[in-house]
Amino acid sequence: MRLLRFGQLGSEKPGLLDADNTIRDLSGIIDDITPANLSDEVLQRLGQLDPASLPIVEGTQRLGPCVSGTGKYLCVGLNYSDHAEESGMTPPPEPILFMKATSAIVGPNDDVVLPRRSEKSDWEVELGIVIGSETKYVSEQDAIDHIAGYCVLNDLSERTFQLERSGQWVKGKSADTFGPVGPYLVTRDEVPEPNNLHLWLEVDGKRYQDGTTANMIFKVPYLVSYISQFMTLMPGDIIATGTPAGVGMGQSPQVYLREGNMMRLGIEGLGEQAQRIVTPR
Incomplete structure (x- = not known):
């Protein structure tokens, strides 16, 4: 699974890149790619999603750092x-x-x-x-x-x-x-x-x-x-x-x-x- 964050600086949303390299919006499922959402339990739940069920993100998007809230x-x-x-x-x-x-x-x-x-x-x-x-x-x-x-x-x-x-x-x-x-x-x-x-x-x-x-x-x-x-x-x-x-x-x-x-x-x-x-x- 390829997780990413898209959008303007400071307003990034979580996304998933599907097999066709299309960005799918995950903001209806999780708030962001945060430390709290990196556990095996959350990643397994995201991995069970059908990417086709997620909204397509249209247009060219800026990509933010792929994880937020890094402490070290x-x-x-x-x-x-x-x-x-x-x-x-x-x-x-x-x-x-x-x-x-x-x-x-x-x-x-x-x-x-x-x-x-x-x-x-x-x-x-x-x-x-x-x-x-x-x-x-x-x-x-x-x-x-x-x-x-x-x-x-x-x-x-x-x-x-x-x-x-x-x-x-x-x-x-x-x-x-x-x-x-x-x-x-x-x-x-x-x-x-x-x-x-x-x-x-x-x-x-x-x-x-x-x-x-x-x-x-x-x-x-x-x-x-x-x-x-x-x-x-x-x-x-x-x-x-x-x-x-x-x-x-x-x-x-x-x-x-x-x-x-x-x-x-x-x-x-x-x-x-x-x-x-x-x-x-």
């Missing part, structure tokens, strides 16, 4: 050995964790606004995990049962802020619009092998990232279990699982985002995003 946006750093190598860093012995401000979250096709004094804003296509139930000290074996589904993420990063101005990575990750999420939340039953998905990213038609989640150092079940040893994961929390090689920082010479650039990115079975780069007004 957690990121895993250097989780692909090829990305660690291009960054000049040693693959970590255990996951590197950091936070991204939830105020960075935007829709999958919204404009990305470069922060003031940005010099080295960069892209990162990532597989996103959306938590569906309270998760604390969960075993790796049981971790999948706590996942509502998966989505495409672009973990944008301002490298000067992140790496050259001391302190933690969070300030290079958290600019407004630096967290496009979606287009869909694809429920876990439709993604039986999250660690075997093709993912890619292009800037102005040039493909920079072209990888597979099979190359993750730490796999999806391990990440959920590992993080739950340090904090309770709650429904709606997002985990960005790392990015493959091909970021701008890793190019020779380095390439960074500038006003007018167009990014396109996607993950097999999870849809695509497209963002235009603009500068602050």
